[in-house]
Amino acid sequence: AQSVTQPDIHITVSEGASLELRCNYSYGATPYLFWYVQSPGQGLQLLLKYFSGDTLVQGIKGFEAEFKRSQSSFNLRKPSVHWSDAAEYFCAVVRRDSNYQLIWGAGTKLIIKP
């Protein structure tokens, strides 16, 4: 079955430390790939997306993600987290051969230690 996996339900990092959130998908072909962030009480906001081209994409708020075809992964990274990054992060994909439908991971909750 088609799926998007975010293996970490919660991640705790210290402020100023680096961050990597994992995302894997199970499609044969490369889908469109997205990372969204949901801050407490807020709607979802698009951080970055990958359609084609350079496999390292830059997003807002200092985030980046790297698409690795061989690993079917699209991990989100940030070199130094800030307390305001505490939120829930969702990876999502859209298959290129389907009608537009975002398939979502279950989310990873990021907790920042002072």
Added chain:
Amino acid sequence: KAGVTQTPRYLIKTRGQQVTLSCSPISGHRSVSWYQQTPGQGLQFLFEYFSETQRNKGNFPGRFSGRQFSNSRSEMNVSTLELGDSALYLCASSLISVGGTGTQPGKAFFGQGTRLTVV
């Protein structure tokens, strides 16, 4: 430009009742998608409307239905509410719907959601 507006923000209903949620997309956007978000389940796709037509539907029972009006505003209805329907319901609007046209999916803008509690 105003964002995606969902009303009401919070709702408490009892089992067996029905509920209607509303979503006003960003002006000019014609695609509205609905999602159910529950803890640990992530976002589950309910359905998508584009130009008043349902384009896609997720795996939810027929108690969940929706519609879209000519001004692109959308409503979602849940009949015969169950306790398990308690969730955050999110709506997303985007400029285009891929729908097999081969174009890239547009960026989706989300509303803040309606928190539905069924007691």
